Amino acid sequence: MITAPCAPEPIEIDISNLSAEDLQSLKQDDPFLYYSIPAVRRAVFNLEEPDMSESSLEESTTVKRCTRVSFECHSDLIMEDLMGGFEGDFEDEFDQSDLEQMDLEFFKFLEQANARQQ
Structure with missing residues (x-):
């Protein structure tokens, strides 16, 4: 071989x-x-x-030229790790305004990340 x-x-x-x-x-x-x-x-x-x-x-x-081994995680795994400390359903832990605030912060983060890549 x-x-x-x-x-x-x-x-x-x-x-x-x-x-x-x-x-x-x-x-x-x-x-x-x-x-x-x-x-x-x-x-x-x-x-x-x-x-x-x-x-x-x-x-x-x-x-x-340098070569490197790269390992990338899927975004679902990262979110799972970030949210890993929560037990039960989100609705049980947070009220609707908390969930809306989390969504808003998350989308702001994504917009900033996309703006930096362009």
Whole structure:
């Protein structure tokens, strides 16, 4: 049985001459390499748009492709964890105005998250 090597050759690029179109293409073609750029990774953690100006780039403009294992939870699991402390039905624990307030806060949170992604 032939298997793939565990440690593939690292891919390295010079990002000093990449245009905005090149970066967008890199994001589509090789997301691991795109998100290996320190300025991009830092912006994503801060829920901001990446600033690829020369002032935001690190001293070294050569970036090595990093791979990572990613685990994502479905939003239902997150909500279940958040609401896990409640026993019984929501209607038993909260009155209608409490439920409406929770809905309002939840939708505000979703709108803010969507606005930051755009």
